[in-house]
Amino acid sequence: NKIRHLRQFLRGWVKNESGIYKQKKERLTQLIEALDVKAETTLLSVNENRTKSEAEQGLRALLREE
Known part of the structure; x- marks a missing residue:
């Protein structure tokens, strides 16, 4: 039972981390x-270039x- 619950928890954790990664990307x-x-249309400001x-x-x- 403990192993099964651990596997379920880890599957959920991996899905969550994967979703966060995809959102950041x-x-x-x-x-x-x-x-x-x-x-392409105008020059970027210094802040925009830095960003x-x-x-x-x-x-x-x-x-x-990855």
């Missing part, structure tokens, strides 16, 4: 894409963990 990807589209580079670094880190 999707949010970073959308941010990068939005800033890329904006960069984009931080998002790209965060996405690389997530993909490296």
